Amino acid sequence: MQTSVTFKNLDPSENLKSYVKDKLDKFDRFLDNPAEANVVLSVEKFRHIAEFNIIGDRLKINGREETNDMYLAIDMVLDKLEKQIKKSKQKIRERRSDRKSGKAAAMDIEPGYIPEEDSGGEIIATTIDYKPMDPEEAVMQLDLSDDNFIVFTNSRTERINVVYRRNDGNYGLIQPAS
Structure with missing residues (x-):
C-alpha cells in the first residue's frame, strides 16, 4: 500500500x-x-x-x-x-x-421501445423452466404469482410464448412470428 x-x-x-x-x-x-x-x-x-x-x-x-x-x-x-x-x-x-443467482429485477419493456446503443447496461442471463399450457391458463398462473411475466409452451402451437402484465392492467401475449 x-x-x-x-x-x-x-x-x-x-x-x-x-x-x-x-x-x-x-x-x-x-x-x-x-x-x-x-x-x-x-x-x-x-x-x-x-x-x-x-x-x-x-x-x-x-x-x-x-x-x-x-x-x-x-x-x-x-x-x-x-x-x-x-x-x-x-x-x-x-x-x-x-x-x-438471477435475482435482478425484471424489466418492463413497452411496445415500440428501442434501447439506446450506448446505454451501458448489463445483460443478465437466467434460465427459466416452462411448461405446456394454454394462454388462458398462463394468465391464471400469472395472477397467482407476483411475477410480471410467465414463459410457457403454447399447447396449441407448441411454440414458446410469454404472457405479461401491462401497465394498464391488461395482459399481453408475445408469440414468435411464423
Missing part, C-alpha cells in the same frame, strides 16, 4: 511513520488491488488526532480519532477502518452473488 504520512503541529517522527506503515501493510490482505493511504497526524493542545483516508479497490474510506495518546488514536482509527473495509467488501460480494 502506498502511504503518505503528514504531521501537523508535531515533530516528524520515523517511529510514528514506520508504526503507521506497518499497521497499514496488514490491510493489504483485505484489498484486492493496490490502494493509497493518506495519513494526517496532528496535535492540538492535549488532543492527539489521527486521520486516515484510504482510496483504492473501488473504495474510499475515511476515519478520524482523537485521544490523549497518538499510538492509541492510530490503533482506534485503524480498527474503524478495518470494519468499514470488511462491510464494503461484504456488500460487493452480496451484490455479485445476487447478480449470479
Whole structure:
C-alpha cells in the first residue's frame, strides 16, 4: 500500500511513520488491488488526532480519532477502518452473488421501445423452466404469482410464448412470428 504520512503541529517522527506503515501493510490482505493511504497526524493542545483516508479497490474510506495518546488514536482509527473495509467488501460480494443467482429485477419493456446503443447496461442471463399450457391458463398462473411475466409452451402451437402484465392492467401475449 502506498502511504503518505503528514504531521501537523508535531515533530516528524520515523517511529510514528514506520508504526503507521506497518499497521497499514496488514490491510493489504483485505484489498484486492493496490490502494493509497493518506495519513494526517496532528496535535492540538492535549488532543492527539489521527486521520486516515484510504482510496483504492473501488473504495474510499475515511476515519478520524482523537485521544490523549497518538499510538492509541492510530490503533482506534485503524480498527474503524478495518470494519468499514470488511462491510464494503461484504456488500460487493452480496451484490455479485445476487447478480449470479438471477435475482435482478425484471424489466418492463413497452411496445415500440428501442434501447439506446450506448446505454451501458448489463445483460443478465437466467434460465427459466416452462411448461405446456394454454394462454388462458398462463394468465391464471400469472395472477397467482407476483411475477410480471410467465414463459410457457403454447399447447396449441407448441411454440414458446410469454404472457405479461401491462401497465394498464391488461395482459399481453408475445408469440414468435411464423
